[in-house]
Amino acid sequence: MTSTEATAAGSSSSGIWNLPNILTMLRIALVPFFVWFLLADAPGLRSESGLWRWAAVLAFAVAIYTDKLDGDIARSRGLVTDFGKIADPIADKLLIGSALVMLSVLGELPWWVTIVILVREWGITALRFFVIRYGVIPASRGGKLKTVVQTAAIFLYLLPLAAFAPWLAWVAFATMMAAVLITVWTGVEYVVEALRLRSQGKSAAGK
Numbered sequence: 001m002t003s004t005e006a007t008a009a010g011s012s013s014s015g016i017w018n019l020p021n022i023l024t025m026l027r028i029a030l031v032p033f034f035v036w037f038l039l040a041d042a043p044g045l046r047s048e049s050g051l052w053r054w055a056a057v058l059a060f061a062v063a064i065y066t067d068k069l070d071g072d073i074a075r076s077r078g079l080v081t082d083f084g085k086i087a088d089p090i091a092d093k094l095l096i097g098s099a100l101v102m103l104s105v106l107g108e109l110p111w112w113v114t115i116v117i118l119v120r121e122w123g124i125t126a127l128r129f130f131v132i133r134y135g136v137i138p139a140s141r142g143g144k145l146k147t148v149v150q151t152a153a154i155f156l157y158l159l160p161l162a163a164f165a166p167w168l169a170w171v172a173f174a175t176m177m178a179a180v181l182i183t184v185w186t187g188v189e190y191v192v193e194a195l196r197l198r199s200q201g202k203s204a205a206g207k
Contacts, residue, residue: 034059038052039102054160093122096121097121099154101114108157124190140186142189146182
């Protein structure tokens with residue numbers, strides 16, 4: 001059996017309860033804890049030790065690590081499942097979305113940044129479903145870069161930067177602005193690709 005056949009076999013025969021899917025479910029389960037940790041660190045409730053903020057940083061770091069780990073395991077062991085294909089991006093959007101919203105609620109991130117990123121993320125997801133009858137829009141290199149930069153920016157914002165050096169706040173802001181630019185740019189690329197697929201699909205149907 002070739003590696004491709006093995007992967008296909010794993011995709012069709014593996015149930016929901018395999019290690020990659022469990023890691024994905026763990027990532028989803030971490031989201032409410034992550035939100036609660038940030039709420040516990042809100043002004044007026046914030047402790048001098050910053051314990052809850054560090055707990056939020058740790059929860060985010062663990063969740064991001066499980067994102068990489070579950071994908072690596074699923075591909076290497078042929079454990080790619082339909083559940084994983086659906087649940088994994090949902091888990092990512094829940095984590096990133098909750099982080100952005102909470103940072104804005106706490107007054108640490110401008111709301112326009114959160115709105116721009118979330119509108120792009122959920123808009124492109126809806127667009128993919130809309131054009132799926134014509135074809136699948138694959139993840140681009142820009143899309144992967146967008147995820148990396150977004151994650152790095154959020155992680156920097158989550159860190160209690162004042163405890164290290166005030167200038168790190170500017171690094172966090174610059175990284176977030178880069179994330180916004182890449183997010184918008186790749187969103188435009190996906191829209192162009194969706195229009196191309198739709199045009200090709202209609203042309204093929206008219207023949």
